[in-house]
Amino acid sequence: MAKNLSGELHVASANRLVDGVVVFLGDAGDWVTDIARAAVARDGRAAEILLHRARAEAFTVVEPYLVAVSEDDEGALEPLSLRERIRVSGLTFHAIAADAVRYA
């Protein structure tokens, strides 16, 4: 599957103020938890504008910044860096459950 890995594509991300949850700026200027609904900037100028918009909408989030992403033929977005992929996917191992007693 062809992927646009040019490094030109960006989304704006931040952590939600009340609980720290990872969010992305959506097309409508709202903050969404699903990267699939993030607004995509396709060149440098658009990225600048996206970051400005994100900062202007930052009342309910903490310190927005740009995240470089790739896009496949179906339009699915994935961050280029491992750090940002982990922010999207969550822990890469199973955390213990609250009531877990490991070998019980």
Added chain:
Amino acid sequence: MPDTHFYRYDDYDRTLVRERIAQFRDQVRRRLAGELTEEQFKPLRLTNGLYLQLHAYMLRIAIPYGTLSSRQLRKLADIARRYDRGYGHFTTRQNLQLNWIRLEDAPDALAALAEVDMHAMQTSGNCIRNVTADHFAGAAADEIEDPRIWCEIVRQWSTLHPEFSFLPRKFKIAITGSPNDRAAVRVHDIGLRLWRNPEGRVGFEVIVGGGLGRTPMIGKTLREFLPREELLAYLEATLRVYNRYGRRDNLYKARIKILVHEIGAEKMRAEVEAEYAAVRDGALRLPAATIEAIAAQFAPPALPHRPAIAAEVERLRLEDRAFALWLRSNTAPHRLAGYRIVTASLKPAGAPPGDASAAQMDGVADIADAFSQGEVRVSHEQNLVFPHVAVDDLPEVHRALGRLGFAEANVGKIGDIIACPGLDYCALANARSIPVAQRISGHFAELARQHDIGDLKIKISGCINACGHHHVGHIGILGVDKNGVELYQISLGGDVDFGRTAIGTILGPAIEADRVVGAVDSLVATYLERRTDGERFVDTYRRVGAQPFKERVYAAV
């Protein structure tokens, strides 16, 4: 009859903690209402232990000198359940980190903590951080004096100390009361070691300027012997010198270790001694009555006389291999015959090191109540410790720990890995730590093999900040980032044992994540082939040098 054998809060402590929560509650309210910007709010939340990590806020809770009552541990479990995802991470600084706290819940979580006289102050920022101590304090057979008395004195002096709340950088103090250092005192900003001089007096060796991070350094002894009652005066003098000369222009050169390195131990000593001469007879000289009053709070529990040998233990030692191994690695000599110190391993093969669920914390609290005077310790090696277990009770404690999954007989062995949170949680990380630890401990799961390999400390950090102590691991593993790929740099020969403290040496080029287990296996195989009787991994390494290890690890390339 006190319900703990360590310091109990007085009204002064309680008021201070309560006032702090009220202030923080209002700060959170104003932040959520948009009255404070993040820039204004961030230092306020950090002084209350609230960090923002990759996926959520993290609350770092101070566990002074690593000592907890069962009541406090149950409250931690309760907080983890109510305000987090029901588990926590015990850290190398004897703290507990909860990884999924909501900002709006943080004041309530802190209020719940205050109910058991705990808080999260001084777990962040450029202040004197929570003081750490030997986790066997007050119980160890080799102990000269309980270091927690001194940790508590330092805590009271340093809490919200106006002169030392804005140091050039964070400041970490560790204290041990034993010749066998279990508190890594030589890699702290100040390390204090209690010892008895030839005249029979007990005092401190004062070690200054150790640290890990980007520029690891072993601390220098500024004072061979400091009379105990002069401790605060000497600490105040040292911090003053640091506050005056420590570099505030460069974050990477701001720790006291850089100051000591740049001006040299001689000059540092002269500066500190001059300052000390000016303050030693002032208000900071500790009156004997003050020392006694605090020492009394740490008076050891009245442990009834118990038989040193128990028939059931002897029988199991012969018949039950798992028990025999556990007895060897997970229990240590107590100052009283008839008792042992028991370590609960928070490192079952394949599990995230140092993590415990709320149910497991409750289980540990139950065991402490039934078998260890209601007391638990957190070790800097990310395990939990029962300080006073009767030999008679060992089989029962072993079974109870087995039910919790904490009876793995691997303390001090290759499976007992220290790992920082790494890229799964930490905003500063380059690479993951926990999954690497899980794969290594899973690979070496077999306990008899771990015991054959013997004492071997693996320590893993996800970046150069070295929170996982990789510099002082017999095998250190450091995550680095090369063009977006996680790579791991291996170092050998680090150590924190007293008199042998050493920073590890990098073995060679960093390797990919999927080669780390193979590399550790090669290191172990090289050791097993070359060891002589009684040699630990690190001893063999020191004798034969890096070459054979290096050849074996990189042969596969």
